[in-house]
Amino acid sequence: MMQGSLSRRTVLQGAGLGASALLLAACSSGTAPKPAAAVDKSDTQKSLRFDSRDTYRNTTGEDFPLLSSFTDSTSIEVTYSNAVSDDNVYYSKVKNQLKMGQDIGADACVLSEWMAARWINLGYLQEIEREKITNFENVRLQFQNATFDPGRRFSLPWRSGFTGIAWNKAAIPGGLTTVSDLWDPALKGKVGVMSAMRDTLGLIMLDAGVDISDASWGDAEFSAAVNTLRDQVNSGQIQSIKGNKYKEDLKNGTTVAAIARVGDIMQINQEAGDQWDFAIPQPGGVLWSDVAVIPIGSTHRGNAETFVNFYYDRAHAVKVAAETSFISPIDVRQPEIGTIPQDLARNLMIFPSEATFKTTKSFRTLTQGEEQRYGAQYQTVLLGAS
């Protein structure tokens, strides 16, 4: 009896100790040193795992044509994934591996600039061997540098676009010119906005006369924009706040006007007839940008650099921009621009002029404290909390 009782206690004590050890491991925190970059195996392994977004892929053909021609010319097999549909969700999935310098399952990935800024700050990215990217000279001057990454040592411009206002031409024949037009009582319950903070609040702040690219604005300006949004949500003016699915609301008529990205509007116009119009609002639109980065645990940095260099070729860049309706970071000129249909070549939303660029602003890089504070404040609006 005694023996049995002791055995049980021993078993439980042992299990308790094991659990405690695991708990201690789970509770451990502290600032670890920045991880070291993985060894590059590109010379011997001709493969590349590339995490990107679904909208960046031409889906009309059998497969992304650029990938096939890249593999044909370099023998590097590319595994292209649409894993980065949301920067925050992607980061929350890979942050622990990044912190330990481990492979995240991707040799290169496409991130929003603000997320890339965070990864650079934390030492989660490998430095790019710029000598290998000989086509970098083709990149437009305004994208060759970034405040969060001087000299583009860690991030390479990948795709950009404009955020502005879109509307159903039949429902609003007179069109819209400013973000404030969305708050017209005639549109009550028919307005949609994007859940991406920098797009929606960026436009609202621009509408209020704030230069979102300038470091001079702070908590007061941000809170004012959040309050504007909250008021419009609470009053029922805004019907939906969604991620990429805001396009579906426009398509099925749930909303007739929205804060939208121009590439998305071109896409739904192609899919459902030319029903929607897009404008950069008068005080200014938002210029958003994505960058390609090489995570610290990537073992194919060289292959990733070769891939980006291939994409930076003017002939390739012009085709991708025309097929996906996003602004290429490459300064495409004649004769390459002559290889695509004229209506696309003249489309200032895909191949913008310098004057068009000047009508937009990029959301400035937030400090870590601002990122946390503003993110939490914005989420309370999305969750309907006060």
Next chain:
Amino acid sequence: MAFSAFATGTAKEQAPRRKSRIALLLLLPGILYLMLFFLVPLVSLVITSFQQPIPFGDIGEYQTAFKWENYVDVVNTYGEHIFRSFGYAILATIFALLFSYPLAYFIGVTARRWPLVQNLMLVLVIAPFFISFLLRTLAWKSLLSDESFVISGLKALSLMAPDAHFTGTPAAVIFGLTYNFIPFMTLPLYSTLERLDTRLLEAGSDLYSKPSMTFFKVTVPLSMSGIVSGVLLTFIPAAGDYINASRDFLGGTGTQMIGNVIESNFLVTLNYPAAAALSIILMAVILVMVTVYVKRSGTEDLL
């Protein structure tokens, strides 16, 4: 706990008097499993809920502390969401019970004479669950969108205002929850009603009891274990659900439930202590509500 309702035996087995090493050895995998996959995560969750941010640390970096204010903060900020979640879950459970009871009664009692119909109806209850939960909810979203034939039809019949919406409203979320959890209510009810001795109903009738009285005095008490099981299997997941209320599915900004808040804090703002505190609150409230419910319904042996 609630699954014991499916068990048929009622007699309590006598506990073995001798405690052998072999029995302990056989118990070890089970104990380790519970330790690793239940106890450790639970304690870890509790510890996380009291954590505080590391000074000058990265977003999502926290250190062990006893910051009980996390609980006060989440209740102050998201108290409305907590009440809303339980309100929606209670309503969805009631609607699921009202829908499922007649259905389970028909399958388990009325259709006993027609085994083919009985089996076919059971398949019909389960069949939608061969399709993904997300796809089913998305399908309802399409069916209930402003331009759908259902909503257009209701507007044409003046049963809905021309500018009214259904998706994004509490009604849509409760509808989605009810629909998605109906089999979890129907199957336990069926399992109990299928064993209902109909001679007792005849006896009630012979004693001049009205059918309604027989139902409430005989049928309902005899199917109470199924009702309790169904209610628990519906209410518990419904209270923590975050798909139906999501803005991308049937919900809107004003219908967000506690599951959506946890998801947002966990995946978007990386506020793990807030997400953990909300999870603990959700668990605690469910535990209290379920205990009170089971005690009051006289089926303590289910726990």
